Structures are given as structure tokens and as C-alpha cells.
Amino acid sequence: MNEKLRKWLHRFFGVLTIVLALLLAWQWLQSQPATNPFKKNTNRILTQKQGKYSKKERKTIRDAVAAEDQKGLNLNKQGYIAIPKLSILLPIYDNAYSKVALDKGANTAQKNWPVPVMGQGNYTLAAHNWDNGYTGFSALQEKLKQNAPYEDENGALGKSAWLNGTVIYLANKNGIYRYKVTGQTAVDQNDSSVLNPDERLDNKAKLTIVTCLFPDTTKRIITHAKYLDHHSWQDAKSDELSHFDLKKQKTNVLP
Template sequence: MATNHLSSQRKNKQKKKPSFNMKAVQPVSPQSLANAYQHRRDYRAVGQIAIRDHNVLLNIYRGVGNVELNLGAGTMNQYQRMGEGNYALAGHNMDDGRSFFSPLYTAKVRGNLPNGTTILLTDYKKVYYYKITSSRFISVYNLRLAWNNKEFKKKPVISLFTCDWTGQGRLFIRGKYTGSESYKGASKYVRGSFDF
């Protein structure tokens, strides 16, 4: 997705009700990307995710509908909040090492997705910091890892999901929450990780 579309979509008003049905997600196609681009003004970004070590920068949208996931990353639970509980995000894998969550998949396959890698989130007011603690391939049906269990109330985490190249499995990345600060108070390097 072109960078100039990242910053503009946080001002849009959400016109479509988000879907949280992962079973209804369709593979990416040129048609689905064109449709998402055409309807991008109907969706409002709630934040951004940046993983600088792997050149990931995406808008975050509520829900995992086909348009949301063709625009960026989507939240998997209806009431999740950054820095609290299990913040679960899904993103497409284009298997090109560049788009959506593809850089994470490529890094994992090449053995270059180390624990300790920093994940940054912003809701445009604050920056939330996470560190990767594990990454592994799981069954496509194993979505319980996105649930917001009681254990995460005291120890918040982030969970990232993307399909493998076959579509029969998923890469699952878990990270622990390490803190937050105001966006304005963040370093120039951290602020430069986002686009708005």
C-alpha cells in the first residue's frame, strides 16, 4: 500500500460495520485490492503498526473484513485496546517480502525473526512498545491464541497472525508489552517510524 494513503485514513469516518469473522476472509487478488482502494474512504484507521527491523508499516483497522485486510492490518477482537490484554492483529501475506505482513513471514522462513524485535503501535496519541517473545507456525484453525484471556490482564501481549504461502497454516507471533508514552514525548526515531 502506498505510504501516502496511511496518514489520510485516520481522518475518515467509519461508514461500514467491521466484521470479525476470520472464516469469511478471502485471499488477496488484484480485484480485492482495487475494491479496497475504491472504498478506502468508508473505513477509518484506528492506529498504525511499525516494525522497523522488517520494514512493516501498516494502518490498523477495526475488524478482519476483506476490505480492512486489503488496506492494512485488522483487529481480531471487537473491544481490544492497545497496551491492554491480548491485542490481536491479522494481516495478509503476499509472499513477496514487502507487502502487509509478508516481511515477517519471509524473516521467519529465513531464520531472521529474533526474539526481542521491537513492535511499535500508535493510536495517534500514544506509542505502545512490545518485544517479540516467540514466533511459530500454527494450524489455520488455531485462533484461540487471539482470545483475550485473564492472564493477559496483568501481562498484556500482542498477537500477530498471517497465513503461510499455502494458506493451510499461519505464522503466529507473540510479543510482550513493555510500556507506552505520549506520541509527542517519543524520540524523533520512534515518531519517524510512523506516517501521519
């Protein structure tokens, strides 16, 4: 082998090694949860406002949260959901069985039952998992593009505790409701038992969030959260109000 060919092969395999290393690093990064500090999220939201909100500012935030903004599509506004840890901020409507409604945000999911009430019973919500770690409820999946830990390679359903203790906020015209995540489970797409309006957690009201699993979209990730408390708009802490300050915050309905 002449010297020129040897140098060319050396460079070629050097570049190939770098390319393969970058591809492996990219695949690893894509599989990480949205909260991984190495994962760049260009849609970060829910930074807290410094200082306090005045009575007038509180009313402005409340009115924006409750505003009926999709009446033209026959969608009734229920309020908003915020999960600061995951940069989730979505409006809530009342029809999870409508593609039009799901394209606008989260929706209550109790079919054939009355629309659930925040802070009461089993408040069920559903929104898209866009398989990107930040749009809709995508960030609720522990690792992108991996069925585990919700489903193993043999199809057995599992659970996850990675979000346990995470606080979830719901808001409507009556104030802000706090819930705490107690775990995640997985169910088949046709299993509606998790939507039972009478279901409770430790004899308390609960929140049930439904979103698709990827890549096995025939399964659903169910996030369970226990009701903690409720504060009126006048009594809520300023940092909690800031999650719903729609003049400063961005929703993650779309990328």
C-alpha cells in the same frame, strides 16, 4: 568430432552452466528472509529522521495517525503498526474478517469480542502475507516459499525465534506503544485460541499478529510480543515518532 562442433558444444555447455547457476542463485535468494542483506527490497521504509520534532510537528503526526480515512468503507481506524526491522508500516482498522478491510492494511482480529485496546490485554492483529517478503505482513515469514520452520515435511507444527527481541510499535491518538517479540508459533487456520483476549505474556499485556504461511496456506504464522511501555506524543523520542511520520514514510500495504 570436428573442431567446429567441439567449440559449439563447449560454448553451449558453458552458457547452460551459467544459466543453471543463476537459477539456483535466484531460488536461494527468494528463500531468504526479508532482512537478508543480499535480498533487494525496493520498498525500504522507516528511516529515522535526524533532529527533533517540535510540538507542532508531533501534533501533525498524531492527527495523521488517528485520521479516519476509510469511513466510506465503514472501517474504523485504530492507528498504525510499525516494525522498522522489517520495513513494515501499516494502518490498523477493526475488521480482520473483511476482504475489503484486509486490502487496506492490518486489522484487529478478535471476533465476537470487543475491539482490543493498545497496551491492554491481548491486542490481536491480522494482515495479508503476499508471499513476497515485503507487502503486508509478508516479511514476518522467516523464509519465503518454505513451510519450515513453522511446519515440517510431515505436517508437524513448529516455531521460530528469528525475530526474538525485535521491537514493534503501535500508535494511536494517545501515543506510541512498544512491544518486543518473544517468538513465533504456527497453528491451523481454524485455531482461534491465540485470539483469546485474556491471554498474557509474563503477566503483561501482549500483541498477537496473525498471517498466512506459504506455501501451506491452511496454516497461520503467529508472532507473539510482550508489552513494554507507552509514551505520549509529547514524550516519545524523535526516532520513534519518525516511524509514523506519514509525510516521509511509505506504507507497505501494496507493492
